[in-house]
Amino acid sequence: MDSRTATERLEIPTPADFNFTECLAILGRSDQELLHTIKEERITKLLALEEEIALFELSHSGSALLIEFPHHSPSEQAKQAVVQYVTDWFDLETNLQPFYAMAASDPVLREVVERHAGLRIMGMPDLFEAFVWAITGQQINLTFAYTLKRRLIENFGTSYTVSEVEYWAFPSADTIASLQVEQLRELQFSGRKAEYIIHIAEQIADGHLVKDELIGKTEQQVEKQLVAIRGVGPWSAHYVMMKCLRFNSAFPVSDVGLHNALKHQLRREQKPTIAEIETLAENWAGWQAYATFYLWRVLL
DNA sequence: GGCCAGGCTAGCA
DNA sequence: TGCTAGCATGGC
Numbered sequence: 001m002d003s004r005t006a007t008e009r010l011e012i013p014t015p016a017d018f019n020f021t022e023c024l025a026i027l028g029r030s031d032q033e034l035l036h037t038i039k040e041e042r043i044t045k046l047l048a049l050e051e052e053i054a055l056f057e058l059s060h061s062g063s064a065l066l067i068e069f070p071h072h073s074p075s076e077q078a079k080q081a082v083v084q085y086v087t088d089w090f091d092l093e094t095n096l097q098p099f100y101a102m103a104a105s106d107p108v109l110r111e112v113v114e115r116h117a118g119l120r121i122m123g124m125p126d127l128f129e130a131f132v133w134a135i136t137g138q139q140i141n142l143t144f145a146y147t148l149k150r151r152l153i154e155n156f157g158t159s160y161t162v163s164e165v166e167y168w169a170f171p172s173a174d175t176i177a178s179l180q181v182e183q184l185r186e187l188q189f190s191g192r193k194a195e196y197i198i199h200i201a202e203q204i205a206d207g208h209l210v211k212d213e214l215i216g217k218t219e220q221q222v223e224k225q226l227v228a229i230r231g232v233g234p235w236s237a238h239y240v241m242m243k244c245l246r247f248n249s250a251f252p253v254s255d256v257g258l259h260n261a262l263k264h265q266l267r268r269e270q271k272p273t274i275a276e277i278e279t280l281a282e283n284w285a286g287w288q289a290y291a292t293f294y295l296w297r298v299l300l
Numbered sequence: 301g302g303c304c305a306g307g308c309t310a311g312c313a
Numbered sequence: 314t315g316c317t318a319g320c321a322t323g324g325c
Binding site for chain 2: 133134135137138139140141142143144145192196230231232233234235236239252254255256257258259260296299
């Protein structure tokens with residue numbers, strides 16, 4: 001049978017230590033999430049590409065991620081963009097064996113890493129989305145952060161409806177760059193966050209802030225560059241480095257979620273101090289991002 | 301009803 | 314260089 005007459009399926013091989021179900025647990029943590037839907041271990045996601053949109057379904061066979069396009073026929077270019085996106089999203093190109101070897105003898109990580117083995121840092125391949133999510137989440141509870149994100153997407157994102165279900169893609173930097181502060185304030189972003197987000201949208205839209213250029217720099221260079229952006233402090237810089245730029249040594253050490261997770265894992269009454277955390281993390285050198293992500297997992 | 305949220309800036313010593 | 318008030322609201 002001509003393969004083109006059947007529903008085409010793209011396959012991305014997954015590492016032996018990959019666990020799709022663990023990754024889905026992260027993706028399914030908020031019922032306000034509009035950027036993907038999960039049903040019976042299948043993800044449906046809309047991507048807004050340069051020239052077209054792509055609506056794909058993602059599942060796992062045991063040895064590969066399977067991508068299908070049951071709703072439309074995207075171009076070859078779009079298919080490749082989806083493969084690239086998924087590979088990045090699930091961090092499939094990182095060899096986690098050194099991390100697992102380290103964690104196996106680490107008193108803080110051993111338990112959680114063993115319990116959730118196969119989990120990978122679920123990233124944000126879109127640099128703009130990563131910045132917006134970092135800034136949105138500053139100093140507010142995660143439930144409210146998801147509310148703000150949902151409103152931003154519903155108001156300024158791209159949607160595609162099939163079988164009466166509406167799928168959403170994150171707004172482009174171009175779109176947000178053209179907004180006024182008041183338009184985000186109406187969604188209940190604070191005035192400052194609205195300013196920060198619009199300013200970063202401008203920086204990305206006009207080519208001052210480019211993901212590929214950041215990836216080519218050292219961690220220290222990137223941190224310095226990002227922290228110089230208004231609204232981006234050490235926490236946000238490391239969050240973006242961890243979730244988008246894929247620096248495995250990124251470490252949002254001031255993160256309150258990390259503190260709560262450590263308090264829980266260490267069976268403490270109080271949250272550990274920054275100095276204590278830095279001492280604990282000496283053993284995580286090179287893998288601080290993965291250590292943080294696995295610790296966040298205990299809060300789910 | 302009060303404390304806590306996946307912090308950051310600006311102003312001050 | 315280090316410290317902290319103020320931001321701005323919702324969640325629980």
